[in-house]
Amino acid sequence: MSEVSEQLLKGTTKEGQRPAALMLEDGTFFTGTACGATGEVYGEICFNTSLEGYLEVLTDPSYAGQIVTMTYPQIGNYGVNPEDAQAARPALSGLVARDVCACPSNWRSSVSLPDFLRQSNVVALEGVDTRALVRHVRDHGAMRAVLSTEDVNPESLLAKVRASAPLVGENHVQRVSVPEKRQVGAEQLPKSHSFAVAPAAKARYKVVAYDCGAKESILHNLVRCGCDLTVVPWNTPAEEVLAMQPDGVFLSNGPGDPEAVEGTYSQVEKLLGKVPVFGICLGHQMIAKASGAEIEKLKYGHRGGNHPVMNLRTGRVEITAQNHGFGLVWPSLGPLVPALSGGFRNHQPDLCFWARSRKAPVVDNPRFGRIQLTHVNLNDGTPEGIAFLDVPAFSVQYHPEASPGPTDAHYLFTAFTRLMDGREDYLDIDIADDRLAGWSFGSADGAAVAGAVEGRA
Numbered sequence: 001m002s003e004v005s006e007q008l009l010k011g012t013t014k015e016g017q018r019p020a021a022l023m024l025e026d027g028t029f030f031t032g033t034a035c036g037a038t039g040e041v042y043g044e045i046c047f048n049t050s051l052e053g054y055l056e057v058l059t060d061p062s063y064a065g066q067i068v069t070m071t072y073p074q075i076g077n078y079g080v081n082p083e084d085a086q087a088a089r090p091a092l093s094g095l096v097a098r099d100v101c102a103c104p105s106n107w108r109s110s111v112s113l114p115d116f117l118r119q120s121n122v123v124a125l126e127g128v129d130t131r132a133l134v135r136h137v138r139d140h141g142a143m144r145a146v147l148s149t150e151d152v153n154p155e156s157l158l159a160k161v162r163a164s165a166p167l168v169g170e171n172h173v174q175r176v177s178v179p180e181k182r183q184v185g186a187e188q189l190p191k192s193h194s195f196a197v198a199p200a201a202k203a204r205y206k207v208v209a210y211d212c213g214a215k216e217s218i219l220h221n222l223v224r225c226g227c228d229l230t231v232v233p234w235n236t237p238a239e240e241v242l243a244m245q246p247d248g249v250f251l252s253n254g255p256g257d258p259e260a261v262e263g264t265y266s267q268v269e270k271l272l273g274k275v276p277v278f279g280i281c282l283g284h285q286m287i288a289k290a291s292g293a294e295i296e297k298l299k300y301g302h303r304g305g306n307h308p309v310m311n312l313r314t315g316r317v318e319i320t321a322q323n324h325g326f327g328l329v330w331p332s333l334g335p336l337v338p339a340l341s342g343g344f345r346n347h348q349p350d351l352c353f354w355a356r357s358r359k360a361p362v363v364d365n366p367r368f369g370r371i372q373l374t375h376v377n378l379n380d381g382t383p384e385g386i387a388f389l390d391v392p393a394f395s396v397q398y399h400p401e402a403s404p405g406p407t408d409a410h411y412l413f414t415a416f417t418r419l420m421d422g423r424e425d426y427l428d429i430d431i432a433d434d435r436l437a438g439w440s441f442g443s444a445d446g447a448a449v450a451g452a453v454e455g456r457a
């Protein structure tokens with residue numbers, strides 16, 4: 001027991017449920033009860049602060065290799081509606097929660113969360129003091145963890161977690177990408193799509209989407225904006241993509257360490273400048289890697305539905321959904337272009353600097369010319385969006401599709417269609433214009449917006 005932290009936190013147990021335990025690699029130990037599948041799983045411990053959307057989190061392929069803790073204390077209250085799932089099955093390693101509801105009340109629900117976890121073979125633990133766990137990760141950083149319903153012995157769990165593989169260096173993308181190409185069009189859109197108030201725009205853009213573990217809602221948003229999608233595996237050669245003569249290429253989100261996804265970023269390097277490119281999250285990191293940038297591992301990442309991001313071009317703050325553990329090192333993209341950067345020094349953004357500046361600085365990238373920093377996270381000042389000024393490409397680290405989360409950043413999908421239209425002002429979109437894409441921000445008149453979409457198509 002000597003190696004095991006003093007902080008042995010006893011969780012609550014529900015009658016009739018099997019005991020389960022979570023051990024972190026630094027010896028911090030939590031106990032509670034099993035509320036999903038039984039077994040023993042390994043992964044990097046992380047936490048998500050969304051108040052709702054647990055099914056979308058559970059089925060987001062970007063969580064492969066991670067044990068996710070939900071900070072909201074009651075999880076499962078509204079059950080599980082398969083139409084909200086982001087992939088056919090969960091890819092995460094395990095789930096940790098304070099209290100999981102076995103008797104949901106919701107007309108859309110078809111199964112309770114514990115039943116879904118068991119059917120999907122997700123090992124889950126409840127009864128944990130998730131506030132203590134999250135504070136620990138926040139103070140000490142992301143680390144390896146083991147979650148077990150088979151073994152609750154601290155010594156043996158500690159030995160096992162210390163022998164497990166770290167997230168860094170491992171390619172998790174290859175196991176969540178599509179095995180072969182598939183088409184996604186309006187017929188694949190779910191019948192009930194929260195916030196969508198109009199039918200999908202007529203398909204006008206032929207887009208090839210690299211699937212590194214794409215969330216379905218990202219693909220659906222692209223379709224709603226008028227994209228006819230050919231979804232291809234993560235390592236599809238650029239030549240094959242260009243031979244399809246697409247109007248644009250999309251790079252999806254995805255799990256794990258971006259450094260390990262050379263199969264994608266080496267192809268992106270060959271696509272930039274030849275076709276309009278848009279990337280989200282891992283897709284953004286792929287574009288950065290293709291441009292020779294450095295990527296850093298964040299202390300404990302950003303995961304939730306309430307992260308403020310400033311659009312440095314407009315000065316507008318968006319409340320965004322986030323899920324990433326790595327980020328771009330902005331100065332590594334190239335030397336600053338002082339004439340376009342308002343006299344700022346070229347350093348990694350920090351909160352005070354960017355909150356005051358509201359300038360979108362530009363660097364000169366040796367491979368692709370001028371690149372502008374378009375978005376920063378206002379919680380910690382990290383870079384969250386870039387736009388290339390000499391080739392048609394842009395990307396964001398956060399999630400305009402939300403799912404779960406607010407839809408403030410939906411305009412980025414519309415921006416992609418404008419980029420494919422060859423518009424220079426593609427990024428400078430007013431939310432009112434974005435409503436033409438058939439998206440409600442809580443107050444839209446559905447009929448009027450639907451009419452506008454018909455007119456546009």
Ligand SMILES: NC(=O)CC[C@H](N)C(=O)O
Pocket residue numbers: 062252253254255256257258280281282283323324325326327
């Ligand atoms: N959601 C994502 O695409 C995550 C990207 C990457 N795996 C990260 O953690 O930073």
